[in-house]
Amino acid sequence: MSPERRLRVTELGLRIAVFGLGLAASALVGSDSQVRKFFSMEKKAKFTDMKVLVFFVVANAVAAGYNLLQIVRCLLGTMKGSFVFNKGFALIIFSCDQVVAYVTLSAAAAAMQSGMVGQFGQPELQWMKICNMYRSFCTQVGEGLGSALMASFGMIIISCISSFNLFRLFGSKKSSVSL
Amino acid sequence: MSPERRLRVTELGLRIAVFGLGLAASALVGSDSQVRKFFSMEKKAKFTDMKVLVFFVVANAVAAGYNLLQIVRCLLGTMKGSFVFNKGFALIIFSCDQVVAYVTLSAAAAAMQSGMVGQFGQPELQWMKICNMYRSFCTQVGEGLGSALMASFGMIIISCISSFNLFRLFGSKKSSVSL
Numbered sequence: 001m002s003p004e005r006r007l008r009v010t011e012l013g014l015r016i017a018v019f020g021l022g023l024a025a026s027a028l029v030g031s032d033s034q035v036r037k038f039f040s041m042e043k044k045a046k047f048t049d050m051k052v053l054v055f056f057v058v059a060n061a062v063a064a065g066y067n068l069l070q071i072v073r074c075l076l077g078t079m080k081g082s083f084v085f086n087k088g089f090a091l092i093i094f095s096c097d098q099v100v101a102y103v104t105l106s107a108a109a110a111a112m113q114s115g116m117v118g119q120f121g122q123p124e125l126q127w128m129k130i131c132n133m134y135r136s137f138c139t140q141v142g143e144g145l146g147s148a149l150m151a152s153f154g155m156i157i158i159s160c161i162s163s164f165n166l167f168r169l170f171g172s173k174k175s176s177v178s179l
Numbered sequence: 180m181s182p183e184r185r186l187r188v189t190e191l192g193l194r195i196a197v198f199g200l201g202l203a204a205s206a207l208v209g210s211d212s213q214v215r216k217f218f219s220m221e222k223k224a225k226f227t228d229m230k231v232l233v234f235f236v237v238a239n240a241v242a243a244g245y246n247l248l249q250i251v252r253c254l255l256g257t258m259k260g261s262f263v264f265n266k267g268f269a270l271i272i273f274s275c276d277q278v279v280a281y282v283t284l285s286a287a288a289a290a291m292q293s294g295m296v297g298q299f300g301q302p303e304l305q306w307m308k309i310c311n312m313y314r315s316f317c318t319q320v321g322e323g324l325g326s327a328l329m330a331s332f333g334m335i336i337i338s339c340i341s342s343f344n345l346f347r348l349f350g351s352k353k354s355s356v357s358l
Contacts, residue, residue: 049303052292102335105281106288113231113289114296117306124228127296127306156281163342170343171350 021151022064028144034137059107200330201243207323213316238286
């Protein structure tokens with residue numbers, strides 16, 4: 001396999017992984033809820049109680065959808081065999097990958113911060129931990145966070161690949177290369 | 180001014196800005212404290228009450244220090260006039276810039292999440308807002324967050340420049356170019 005082809009297969013594999021992980025993160029957190037009875041009162045924990053989890057679900061769903069589109073593009077390119085890669089197109093992919101990588105990582109970091117407070121509390125500020133009350137809710141959020149972190153690392157590698165694909169075009173004399 | 184030179188001046192300017200902003204963010208949050216009297220009790224708010232602010236201060240201080248080193252490198256390169264830029268060295272700078280960009284953005288996102296809860300509370304979880312009690316403390320954290328966000332955006336542009344500097348070396352036949 002040529003290095004070019006190996007790079008494209010790596011990219012495709014990573015995008016499939018990020019698609020799956022982003023979808024899983026979004027579905028795990030988005031479908032999460034737990035009802036607990038305190039004496040005669042029912043209290044329900046759901047992901048919309050924390051605004052940051054709403055942002056998290058949206059960001060991961062967008063990342064999954066975006067990577068699905070990119071998977072189609074990668075497959076089309078592979079089927080055609082050769083694919084003219086011009087600077088404009090490479091620039092668009094590079095920019096989108098960068099944005100998706102930074103946004104998914106920010107969402108994961110912000111959600112993780114809330115998750116830590118939920119798990120351990122922040123006693124100095126009287127923010128009490130809630131995970132002792134909503135054990136299964138928190139476990140599912142934790143699984144979602146794990147998926148999202150792996151998806152973010154995948155996106156970071158993908159954005160390195162797409163910046164390689166873009167900027168190497170500036171070193172050569174040719175304005176387009178055929179992959 | 181040649182495009183090469185313009186790119187280097189832009190990089191130097193951005194690094195100086197990120198150095199200043201990172202230092203300001205770190206100093207603003209790290210020196211922040213406020214004492215309030217509740218009847219006969221004194222309560223002190225300080226940045227170590229929130230673990231995420233400790234991570235924030237460290238991340239921004241490291242980003243400032245790292246950019247100070249890079250400023251020295253840029254200045255040495257400019258003074259010498261030409262600077263042999265090999266792949267290994269470009270790869271190290273690229274990797275460090277990527278790490279610093281992702282870490283500072285994550286720190287800013289996580290701290291912002293805690294800042295939002297401090298400002299608006301999260302009533303569903305009984306996490307009460309604290310910024311009505313510690314007004315000046317919160318204002319100073321907010322200023323630190325603003326600086327850190329600007330520093331992160333600067334780092335994102337810097338990491339685009341350093342990926343350009345690295346990956347264009349792969350397009351050309353020469354293994355090193357003189358800037």
